[in-house]
Amino acid sequence: MNERVARHKTAMSRAALSRPVATAIRDSIVTEKTSFFDYGCGRGDDLRNLAALGYTVDGWDPTHRSSASRRRADVVNLGYVVNVIEDPQERADTLREAWQLANSVLVVSARLAWDARGLSGRPMGDGLVTRNGTFQKFFDQAELGRWIQDQLESEVYAAAPGIYYAFKEATDAQSFIANRVHTYRPRLRIDPHEMYEMHAAVLEPFLAFMKLHGRAPKGGELADESVSAIKEAVGSLGRSHQLIRKVTDDDYWDRVAVQRRSELLVYIALSRFSGRPRFNRLGPTLTADIRTHFGKYRDACTQADRMLVACGDPAIVLVNARTSRVGKQTPSALYIHKSALGELPPILQVYEGCARALSGTVEHANVIKLSVTEPQVSYLTYPDFDHDAHPTLASSVIVNLRRLSVDWRDYRRASNPPLLHRKEEFLGADDPRRTLYSRLTAAEQRAGLYAHPESIGSLLGWTQAVQAAQVKINGHRLFRL
């Protein structure tokens, strides 16, 4: 027990039955036929009053009746005990100990948040220490039910505000529900969506991990403080996973798994270039990912090697480029913004990865051209891609996979450099810039700027088209002159 709180002072004397005991009698939970044990009975007023009414009773309290033994009984009452225990672990243990003694029903009551109104005290843990030195944790009704349910892993039933019943047998729970037609209170169903909303912020790192890896994180894969916060809020990592799966679409997770599988294949395929590591050298997260999505590393390596072979086949590259959901299609190539590379079909990601293995990362390159007529990947730099509606090419690095050559071309002093329009086509499917760029493209189309596609691919042709259409482009907006 914490030295700073005075639990012994929490027990009050009362002449009448306590509310939970009276409620249990009203609901026929406590009858003359049932044995009753008051766990944490305080000064024993309920015991005395019940005995006087002819009930079979006994009780124990660590302060006021410590020499009594803790016995099993049909009904065990844990009346306003859990709210005076400041240590959450001890609080949960006490609940479970009382549950162990119940043959049939445990009646749990605690003070509710509204009891705290007007009460002043010093905050401590999840409650406060009142003026007379006692600790009080004030629950919300639903929070109390959820906590009992989680600790006992058994359904609980709200008997009254601040009072819950937990039954050992489902049949007893059913007869309780059936018997209280006149005093019906709806069964507490904890809606997983509500539960998720309540703990969304705490669960965020867990969810982010799942989105990235297509599986639930293991203990060491999240920061310690996140794990503690999650355990406190939801109970365990396993429960967090179940909760997230309940409130999200299976379909979404199937797609994440497919995506993660291809990322791993691309990684494993490209790891050939630096000498593919043995499985036990991959690190715990990567090995867990591979186990989850492939089972065996060997199978993943075989599939990855097939991809490497496939991306050397021009017909396969062509089919993959033409069926790509992202990127700008031209007769000889597929162009894509670097932010959308992860959305390319895996074969094309390996194709691009092979080129990068040769050239290294081309700094500042933001558009990648995947040729479909020869094994060639070009890394194009458009320094003003974001700000200029029609950025011009500054330089390109061309990697030829047949010749194993890397060339560089500089357009910065060119009088008529290549220029981009329809920028949205280079971006990923969910890229937020698409809306702005598409709106401009639609306006340009209406203004007739794309009437002669053969001449607008470079700066001079485009400038002439803009002048001829008597329009002006400012930022990403078109104005008629």
Ligand SMILES: C[S@@+](CC[C@H](N)C(=O)[O-])C[C@H]1O[C@@H](n2cnc3c(N)ncnc32)[C@H](O)[C@@H]1O
């Ligand atoms: C607010 S009183 C309630 C007494 C009684 N059940 C009632 O309803 O009048 C809280 C009681 O919980 C007892 N208590 C404190 N820690 C306990 C624990 N770990 N196990 C059982 N009882 C405990 C205290 O001794 C105190 O008598």
